[in-house]
Amino acid sequence: MAIQTPTTPMHHPNLVDGTRRHILDLDDFSPEEIELVMATTDAMGEVLGREIKKVPTLRGKVIVTLFYEASTRTRVSFEEAGKLLSADVINVSSSGSSVEKGESLLNTVRTLQATGADLIVVRHPHSGAPYFMARNLERTSVINGGDGWHAHPSQALLDLYTIRQHRGSISGAKVVIVGDILHSRVARSNLWGLTAAGAHVVLCAPPTLLPQEFLDGSYREDPDSSGLASVEVTFNVEEAIQDADVVMPLRLQLERQQAGLLPTLREYSKMYQVDERRLKLARPGALVLHPGPMNEGIEISPQVAHGAQSLIEEQVHNGVAVRMALLYLLVANKEGPPSTAQDTPSGELPRRIRFL
Amino acid sequence: MINTTQPILIRGARIVDPSQGWDRAGDLLIGDGRIVRMAPAIRNGSLPKGCVVVNGAGLVACPGFIDLHVHLREPGYEDHETISTGVQAAARGGFTTLCAMPNTRPAMDNASVVDYVLRRAREANGVRVLPIGCVTKARAGQELAEMWELAQAGAIGFSDDGSPVANPHLMRQALTYARGLDLPVINHPEDPALSRSAPMNEGRISNRLGLAGWPAVAEETMVARDIELAALTGGRLHLAHISTAGSVELVRRAKERGLPVTAEATPHHLTLTEEWVRGHTTEGPVAGPLTYAAYDTSTKVNPPLRTRRDAEALLAGLRDGVIDAIATDHAPHAVTVKLVTFDEAASGIPGLETAFGALMTLTHKGDLPLITLVERMTQGPLKVLGGRGRGLGSLREGSVADVTLLRLDEEWVVRGAEFASKGKQTPLEGVTLKGRVAATIAGGRVVHSQVTGLEASDNT
Structure with a gap:
């Protein structure tokens, strides 16, 4: 002990060999795992395109969505994904459950495990809650559906998928994330996914909405974020959007004004709103993504949000396919890893998908 | 027997x-x-x-260790610790004198609670317990507690620990009033408007974990404020658990000015860093992707674990005497308030039973001579206790x-399960x-x- 230099563990559980039990963030995803998720998402997208879009793959499996925060997109798409794979999906929210009576997160998730839940998708206002759950569950898998300011891996994966669908590759693309980076779990998870895929990421925000290490540049020397060394930071939105391939404004919450981080939302929207005039600075045909929910007229203009370059509804659609892939890869593989690694060369479909 | x-x-x-x-x-x-x-x-x-x-x-x-800063939790929080379990933990840790912080329920802001604590300590019949009285009534930061009566009952100093005396005017009055009693005011240096009760140190790890950050400057501005108030009033100021390189520097300059200022540091701030919050094994912190060991609530403490640079500055300050004393800030909690998310978890590490072993890692590495370590756990605390510590901390004949x-x-x-303390959750x-x-x-x-x-x- 005593101020040692941190050591790096050797092996991480992963989806490729079936040893992964939880999806908590993308920082521990190998390139092979990302490829596997993308390929599986393609297959799931094919199911979604069918007239009867249901397969029996997860029949007899129980999936619980446990949401301590309001959510439309994430909760509904996980529920739908589970149902389309024929799992039994149970939705638990903090209101209307024993959480309201003060039951702790620990007792709640141990109870859900005891009822036989195979997997819990959790959304929690406190960063790290899914890690806490993973530590305290022996049988039930956990997918992080968004924790505090920390991570939102399924959102980052669907963003990655959506960009790849339109561009083929992300490598070398200039991706601009504009807005409240400091409080954004979407930005944090996307940073892992995008930089690993070789994107040139630019963060743009008023200085009060950037983490200190991006302000003073120390992230470049940060051993913990070595993958992020190529990230660029600017306070100027025009400069950021110039020649961008992808523009991703983030939701700006009213609380930031009340907390003294911004004078007014009005000033923010004047300085940073992604509108048609600014979007013209990007490459022709640049893609516009938004993790939702949008504050139209604040961080994004309605014209851009619903314009020809907007992929916002496509993101939601892809979100279902990505989440089907994640549920499948975690739950269907839960019996154990594939018999041999050679059965699943990367890029090909895992053999266990059984379609009707 | x-x-x-x-x-x-x-x-x-x-x-x-x-x-x-x-x-x-x-x-x-x-x-x-x-x-x-x-x-x-x-x-x-x-x-x-x-x-x-x-x-x-x-x-x-060596002389029995003196701990200027422990939370015995009684009365009011007996599920976290009792005076009896606290003094047993102290005995196992080599401590013979404990200064008990007054953030009990009710708070130790009047003589009857001091009497109660002293009676329970006598019944526990372990090590010596010296009570610290509140600075303000109910630790509410509004009006001074009855400091004279607290002193009469046996208080060895005053503190609203857990909270700072946030109001600078009130801090000035407390230091001035305490002059008449020749007792120290022990402040918990944290500007709450700047720290916003954030659960960990502000920096790259808090950003990495998506946790709000408690910046070093929230401690340092209050240390600077308190030092100037000590200079103004001439009252004795003791700074609890300083944790940053900047605080060490401020205390160093205050001492060069000859001001009546003392300071303590904890074993955990001397030996652990914020890396431990990010995840650790029994061998130390881990790097790379987050593991399930991330967000370990046993590492949550206030002030938070800081950077390596801060820990090294504390050690340098401890060696050269800028930091007068090691104090454990023993802060035991029932397991229920630690088995929650990091944001929700109670702050505090039970330190009495691990303090010496943890500090010896510094001595074994050659960073802290044994006699200096013992000095900071015996003679150093006596500088704060003054006359109330007469006869303690020495092996001289008659002590x-x-x-x-x-x-x-x-x-x-x-x-942890084998601790005498009821606080079982330790980062170690x-x-x-x-x-x-x-x-x-x-x-x-x-x-x-x-x-x-x-x-x-x-x-x-």
């Missing part, structure tokens, strides 16, 4: 007594609750009748027989420490012993 009047001779130990600048082999004789003699060799013929003779080979004997016996090279594995769980307290003698009574031939006294 050994009672207070039983004479004990510790023969042939390495005796480390910073009060006399003594670090060499010798014999130590105690009896009647006092140090009778310390000498290179005490002849058998001169021993009193019935004297217990302990073979001191392989042992270090109170507070003696701690140490085995510097004994390796042991930390197991499973860690192997080298250096252990072998026995503790408080006021001539053996309150803890793993030494052959030295039996612990009955707890009656």
